Amino acid sequence: MLSVAKAKTFEADQTGNQPLPELSGAEIFVQSLVQQGVETVFGYPGGVVLSVYDTLFKTKNINHFLVRHEQGGTHAADGYARATGKPGVVLATSGPGATNTVTGIATAFMDSIPLVIFTGQVPLNLIGNDAFQEADILGITRPITKHSYLVRDVSELADTISKAFHIAVSGRPGPVLVDIPKDVLLAKAPYNSKRRVKLAGYKPMTKGSYRQIMKAVEMIGESRRPVIYAGGGVMHSNAAAELREFAQKLGAPVTTTLLGLGAYPESDDLSLGMLGMHGTWYANMAVSESDLLIAIGARFDDRVTGRIADFAKNAQKIHIDIDPASISKNVEIDLPIVGDVKHVLSDLIPHVNACDSKSWLAEIKKWKADHPLRYETNGPILKPQQVIQAVSEVTKGQAIVASDVGQHQMWTAQYYQFSEPRSHLSSGGLGTMGYGFPAAMGAAVGRPDRTAVAIVGDGGFQMTAMELATAVHYKIPVKIVILNNGYLGMVRQWQELFFEKRYSHSDLDASNPDFVKMAECYGAIGYRAHNSAELDEALKKMMAEQELPVLVDAIVDREENVYPMVPAGAAIYEMIEEDAK
Amino acid sequence: MKHTISLLVENKSDALQRIAGLFSGRGFNIDTISVGRAEDPSHVRMTIVTHGEDRIIEQITKQLHKLIDVVKVVDLTDMSFVNRELALIKVSAAEDVRAEILQIVEVFRGKIIDISPKTLTVEATGSEDKVDAIISMLRPYGLKEVARTGRVALKREFQGET
Numbered sequence A: 001m002l003s004v005a006k007a008k009t010f011e012a013d014q015t016g017n018q019p020l021p022e023l024s025g026a027e028i029f030v031q032s033l034v035q036q037g038v039e040t041v042f043g044y045p046g047g048v049v050l051s052v053y054d055t056l057f058k059t060k061n062i063n064h065f066l067v068r069h070e071q072g073g074t075h076a077a078d079g080y081a082r083a084t085g086k087p088g089v090v091l092a093t094s095g096p097g098a099t100n101t102v103t104g105i106a107t108a109f110m111d112s113i114p115l116v117i118f119t120g121q122v123p124l125n126l127i128g129n130d131a132f133q134e135a136d137i138l139g140i141t142r143p144i145t146k147h148s149y150l151v152r153d154v155s156e157l158a159d160t161i162s163k164a165f166h167i168a169v170s171g172r173p174g175p176v177l178v179d180i181p182k183d184v185l186l187a188k189a190p191y192n193s194k195r196r197v198k199l200a201g202y203k204p205m206t207k208g209s210y211r212q213i214m215k216a217v218e219m220i221g222e223s224r225r226p227v228i229y230a231g232g233g234v235m236h237s238n239a240a241a242e243l244r245e246f247a248q249k250l251g252a253p254v255t256t257t258l259l260g261l262g263a264y265p266e267s268d269d270l271s272l273g274m275l276g277m278h279g280t281w282y283a284n285m286a287v288s289e290s291d292l293l294i295a296i297g298a299r300f301d302d303r304v305t306g307r308i309a310d311f312a313k314n315a316q317k318i319h320i321d322i323d324p325a326s327i328s329k330n331v332e333i334d335l336p337i338v339g340d341v342k343h344v345l346s347d348l349i350p351h352v353n354a355c356d357s358k359s360w361l362a363e364i365k366k367w368k369a370d371h372p373l374r375y376e377t378n379g380p381i382l383k384p385q386q387v388i389q390a391v392s393e394v395t396k397g398q399a400i401v402a403s404d405v406g407q408h409q410m411w412t413a414q415y416y417q418f419s420e421p422r423s424h425l426s427s428g429g430l431g432t433m434g435y436g437f438p439a440a441m442g443a444a445v446g447r448p449d450r451t452a453v454a455i456v457g458d459g460g461f462q463m464t465a466m467e468l469a470t471a472v473h474y475k476i477p478v479k480i481v482i483l484n485n486g487y488l489g490m491v492r493q494w495q496e497l498f499f500e501k502r503y504s505h506s507d508l509d510a511s512n513p514d515f516v517k518m519a520e521c522y523g524a525i526g527y528r529a530h531n532s533a534e535l536d537e538a539l540k541k542m543m544a545e546q547e548l549p550v551l552v553d554a555i556v557d558r559e560e561n562v563y564p565m566v567p568a569g570a571a572i573y574e575m576i577e578e579d580a581k
Numbered sequence B: 001m002k003h004t005i006s007l008l009v010e011n012k013s014d015a016l017q018r019i020a021g022l023f024s025g026r027g028f029n030i031d032t033i034s035v036g037r038a039e040d041p042s043h044v045r046m047t048i049v050t051h052g053e054d055r056i057i058e059q060i061t062k063q064l065h066k067l068i069d070v071v072k073v074v075d076l077t078d079m080s081f082v083n084r085e086l087a088l089i090k091v092s093a094a095e096d097v098r099a100e101i102l103q104i105v106e107v108f109r110g111k112i113i114d115i116s117p118k119t120l121t122v123e124a125t126g127s128e129d130k131v132d133a134i135i136s137m138l139r140p141y142g143l144k145e146v147a148r149t150g151r152v153a154l155k156r157e158f159q160g161e162t
Ligand SMILES: Cc1ncc(C[n+]2csc(CCOP(=O)(O)OP(=O)(O)O)c2C)c(N)n1
Pocket: A404, A405, A406, A407, A408, A409, A431, A432, A433, A434, A456, A457, A458, A459, A460, A461, A483, A485, A487, A488, A489, A490, A491
């Protein structure tokens, strides 16, 4: 039986100059995961990886979660990684198993999430033969992985796995795929548990240039209207505490991207909430009127900038990012600082002073009062925004919340009061429907000490709902709140606003399943809520459940729209705030 | 503007795919690309000629840098560098024009490396301009086949004082 203890024995053997133990590729694989500190794997078996599954059968050190679809497994590993900061690990068989992971890999790649995906491959001598269950998964995933490997020799397996983990978590994190042929898993090689990763072409910079940092200090000193624009990089670098200290020392307001939510507490006066297409009016206005924009671990995505020529055009721009390629990619930067956000902010904080920003903050305060996020109630009918507020209250803003993609995602971003980093998980870059529920499940596995809630749409939930079986089987107490509008709501909103209400193929109402029964048929718990009394009751019961997944089907106002909104092609200060009357 | 980028890359089949994929995936231009073993057989040196606005060229070099297997990226354009291209040109060469062709080849310091009753195969090396020129001169005789390597380049060791 394989165990950590055995790995130690191996080392002892080596120092005793005895020959190294011979292990099979499958054993080396499992041993290497243990050595990397991997506790959790999301996977699905198949022909070429049976040797690995046989080894897992005999191992106690790794918790393998059998998912119901490899896409769900990849999203679960992604949610696990976002919630814990540790790399997510996926195991899939060759061919269809591997191709099922593609959407999950692309999702992780766009949001810089550290994943290591292991795929089985047909035996070396059959590669290229159109063999049974062969797919060129390296070729298919090359544009959506940070790096990838095909292991051609069992003697390279252990080193390759070390490299894969190193690459996935360091620098700008990202998914790394390791493709292992069946015969490599069966072949034997001496296993040396000691190794050093050497990669000549890979040396991410962590420390920012002192000269650039001092220039930033100067620019900050001159600013009267500073704004901090923080993104997912703050999370990756675990720099939320440094961001808070920095913002408060400067007295600079903070707006975050979708992936940056939680980097700065929204209850704080300096918080502007989210910026961009469905950001707050005052965040977008503050950015547009600022004289200094300090971008921290953010990448000037088009959903953030709106019409690029008019984005923060009165501001000098400082950009702190670990990826030099992100700098001046979309927007010209006056002062780049390449480095890890946590390092750079720690170096910057001792040198900066409070900005003379009193009148600027007063102006922003007025904007906040005059243009708050708002919605109108409609009798007893549940408003989707109201459901998010209720979830925020019942979880005291302390849950890990994974959203799917659509209107409910934007309402979650707007109305859930995030205060902690690694608390909001969402597919920002790729916008993958089907992400939310399995990601919340992965987060619940990785952080059993916290409540994990998936806020999903009735459309997207159905893309990965089969993972209910996984959550029930492993007793993962993930919560699911469906904002059930019977529409592909975000599509419907665009059809209403820009296609004269021609709701082409976006109405799901007649064909949606009974979600409560659906939960029950998997052995989960389901509640339905039509009004706020039912909602409060359902959420209370949802919070009380410790073992099983609970689904709350919240029937919401069908044709509510997400506002405010920057229409496509407009500048971010040209927001529509409500329906045309 | 044209840029000549020299890359030192780990000698792995996947590295070439990643580099080519980067150009196609991000819509960067490739004018020519040449690949061969570098001084150390575990590396290959690639010379890529591309064009685009400064902003795009900056993105190209940064994105190339990010690839794990790329060890070194140098944009030679603003430095002094040496470069050559090799072309093999198979041209129709009937009895009556053979002498003329030989004369052209002579002027361009080319070499005849194959001969048949109806054709000559010419080897020409030099800058792309020079290779373009000899090809244009030979075209009227009837080009059968042309194979060009694309530019290979190295930084000039003595950069001089200016
Ligand atoms: C896999 C995938 N397919 C299509 C889309 C396009 N899309 C974006 S939002 C949306 C509607 C989502 O509907 P629903 O899940 O019910 O959420 P709602 O907008 O109603 O809250 C669609 C189809 C997408 N983002 N992802």
